[in-house]
Amino acid sequence: MLGVRPEAPEEAGSVDSRVPSLSPPRSGSTMDVSPGATAALRGEVVDNVLLGQKVAEAHMRYTVTQDLFRIYHDSMENNLACWVTEQTCPYSVFRNAPGTNAREHMPSVKWRGGSAKWEDRFCAQACLLDRAYSHVRERKLTAIEEKNVSHAFHKAIMAFAMQWARRKTDRGLKSPNSGIAKATEDCWNEAYRSLQICAGVESIRVLYACLIFGLTARPRPCPSDHELLDMARMDEESSPFGVFSSQAPSQRKHAASIPSVLQELLDADQATEFLEHAARQLRMIRNKLEERKIHRGSCAAESHGFGTHELDTFNLIFWMGVVFETVHSPVFKRPIVITEEDCAIHIPSNSCAFNDPLPSYSSSAAAAAAADELQQKLPLWGDMLLQQRAADVDARKIEPGSFSTFEDIAEIISEAATIKTLLFRRVSQLQASIREIAPADRVERFIQETLRVIGFWDRSYGQHMKQYMQQHDSLLPRLQSWYCLILGHWQLGVLLFCEAVEEADQGGLSPRCRLEHRETSQSVTRLRMRTALAACNLAKACLHTHKKDPTSVEPALFHDVFQPAALLFEPSTTLLVRLFTKAALLLIDEISEDECEYMMLDPSKSLIKQHVNLCIKALECVGAVTNVAVLMASHVSQKLTQAISGAR
Structure with a gap:
């Protein structure tokens, strides 16, 4: 245990033998106080004052250390209890x-959802x-x-x-x-x-x-925030693509891209x-x-x-x-x-x-x-994980529309975390094949395998996640913190997949027939827009969480720093920063697409402003943990203002 446990205070009325009495002698006393005795007395007083200061400092260090361990526990250990369990670990x-x-044979997981002890x-x-x-x-x-x-x-x-x-x-x-x-x-x-x-x-x-x-x-120094935003504006002005450009749609996507100076900060946000x-x-x-x-x-x-x-x-x-x-x-x-x-x-x-x-x-x-x-x-990254999760889904017999017990919901979210990891592995495989300029059939194989994972999610765990968002306020705080982050990670993975597919198609790495089919059906564009809108809905749901009743005598389930929103439980803030930034900029970019399906349903652009503002609020919320989120929120807000004024 770090720090020093403070000494127990002495009972009222007790006398510390190390501290001599400082009361004046009684009237008529013949006691004489020599200069040497006075100096010794003062020395003992100083020693005791210093001792008290050391005890106070030790107590403060102990308190701060315990507070920080509580924060670590409520974020990291809380999420690991969902992401990594004996039931879902393939290496058990x-x-x-x-x-x-x-x-x-595997040890059972005791979720203890309503307990403050973990x-x-x-x-x-x-x-x-x-x-x-x-x-x-x-x-x-x-x-x-x-x-x-x-x-x-x-x-x-x-x-x-x-x-x-x-x-x-x-x-x-x-x-x-x-x-x-x-x-x-x-x-x-x-x-x-x-x-x-x-x-x-x-x-x-x-x-x-x-x-x-x-x-x-x-950590980022705050005084440079305004300077960085000025640099971002300069970076945009020097870009060959304006906010609204006559370029083809495949090129116009760069209009709402993240400026290079902010992208560098985002890439360097974690060691x-x-x-x-x-x-x-x-x-x-x-x-x-x-x-x-x-x-x-x-x-x-x-x-x-x-x-x-x-x-x-x-x-x-x-x-x-x-x-x-x-x-x-x-x-x-x-x-x-x-x-x-x-x-x-x-x-x-x-x-x-x-x-x-x-x-x-x-x-x-x-x-x-x-x-x-x-x-x-x-092999771990073949069909094994999909087969295991499909068997779990079939054995559970819990319909997505029915509300379950805490243990059932916790088990579903924990299983969903495995499929989320599989999605990111598929995206990584696709990115690697693009970097290596692999044969077209190999690139397309990774694309189809990723779409297979996405399809399985949509038919199974995605249905449960929609239910949890709709009934967010009815869930216990621990479940809120779990499903919000798993779903946010999933949505980021889908957006990364769409970017990789677009890169492969533009680079001529996909088979011609598949490329033409995607362009005709706009399947990737629709998937990306659907995911961006889902991220906005997630932001709306998880910006709220349970608050402790001030009159309650029960201990708080989580530290106070996590009270504002379930988003704050995220151990890796860069994931949420990228998700809400990408989702907001994708929606802003669609403002210039007057003939796109979404804008035809929202000619006044009021809905798109509401959705983007939800992403901005989510970024500002995560900004309580990292300054990069604050910078991205400011950048998105500026882009929204420019897009709305330019589209009038």
């Missing part, structure tokens, strides 16, 4: 054991797993390494939580208190330096801290290099565990302090890393670190009992050959 030991029923499960498990991993590393960390790792681990969590320390004004650009802004920046910089120092240490805590810090928004470092460490450790299992056998592993329980815990953290990297790589258009082969699921073959020890091998080549015989490698 119990799920992949031959001849077993996964749901019978363990920091992943944080604690990372610490315990790191201790057990010393048996795999075959050495304990040195005293200096332990100190550096512990410091970096805590600083990463503190830097993550400090994002919510911002406070916003009522009007204009939102800006935090200068003291809080300085503290946030200092904490981020210290975490950055601490993780760099530990970069070479093989530790579960280090890679977990890198995963957390990789999602943390980089994604730490996510990549964590992904490399996870890949390396998983390979080491597989080799260890081949050389020693699973029973031998149990006797060396890293058994089935520890392996299953690592698999959860590995799946957490896969989810984080899979979602963020296509957003930043970066290559995937944990490749398709690295993500393969290792399943023991039926010829080998699950807990039987494997024979030892003298060479890695022989061990690798034995591994191929004694286990199967199932």
Whole structure:
């Protein structure tokens, strides 16, 4: 536990033996106070004053630390409890054991939706797993390494939580208190330096801290906000495309694009290099565990302090890393670190009992050959996840129109998170094929596979999400925070997919027949516009959340900083910033399209203004966490004003 627990106050009327009485001598007293005694008395008083100050400072540090841990817990741990569970983790030991029923053997998830108590499960498990991993590393960390790792681990969590320390004004650009802004920046910089120092240490805590810090928004100095907006205007004026241009529709989309100066800020909003470092460490450790299992056998592993329980815990953290990297790589258009082969699921073959020890091998080549015989490698990103979720949907027998229990809704949202991850993986595969200028049939295969995932979502989990938006106020706060973020991520993934398809078609990487069909049917344009409007509806729903009754004596379910809206629970703010910015600019761009289907239904442009304003409000809400959202909100507002005035 960070900080120092404050000492309990003494009972009223008690006398501290360390503090002498300062009352004057009684009348007629013959006691003489020498100069030396007076000096000693003053020294004791000063010592006690300093002691009181130290206790007060320690108490304040303890309180702040506990407050920040609560914020970390309510955002990160709260969402991980939905995104990464034993039931949805494809690497679960119990799920992949031959001849077993996964749901019978896997630990049950106790959602505890109405309870204010929630363990920091992943944080604690990372610490315990790191201790057990010393048996795999075959050495304990040195005293200096332990100190550096512990410091970096805590600083990463503190830097993550400090994002919510911002406070916003009522009007204009939102800006935090200068003291809080300085503290946030200092904490981020210290975490950055601490993780760099530990970069070479093989530790579960280090890679977990890198995963957390990789999602943390980089602090931006507020005084430069107006200057950046001026630079954005200059950037637009120098652009070859005006707000309204006579260019073809495929080119005119650039009119409402994000200026390069703001795009650079958006791309640099998170230290994604730490996510990549964590992904490399996870890949390396998983390979080491597989080799260890081949050389020693699973029973031998149990006797060396890293058994089935520890392996299953690592698999959860590995799946957490896969989810984080899979979602963020296509957003930043970066290559995937944990490749398709690295993500393969290792399943023991039926010829080998699950807990039987494997024979030892003298060479890695022989061990690798034995591994191929004694286990199967199932590709994760094929049809497996779709088949599993389809089976879950069929077995549940819950109609989207019917309202369910907390546990049922939580299970549905958790399963939907897996399909959301699959969508981002498909988008990443499509982006990679475009970068590599792959053959047209391969590019088209990724497009069709992504459309298949989208179609499955629309028929299943998408129907449930619509119900949750309609009945948002009836849901418990925890469910609100879960479904809003999953749905927001999904919508961003669909918009990224539409951008990739458009890039492939314009670059001539698609088969001619498919390209002509998409142009004729406008299927991608319709999908993108439908998703942008859905993002506006999501903003309308999740800008509100439950507020604690001031007369209630029950403890608050979440920290006060999350009270304004469910959007504020997002651990990775760049996802929401990009979603609402893209959705708003797409709608603004349609104002110039007087003959488009949407504008024909809204000739007065009142509806489009309402939808864009919802995105602006959502960006301003997220601006309580990151200044980049504030800048994007201001940019979108300016574009809306220009578009409305230019269309008259």
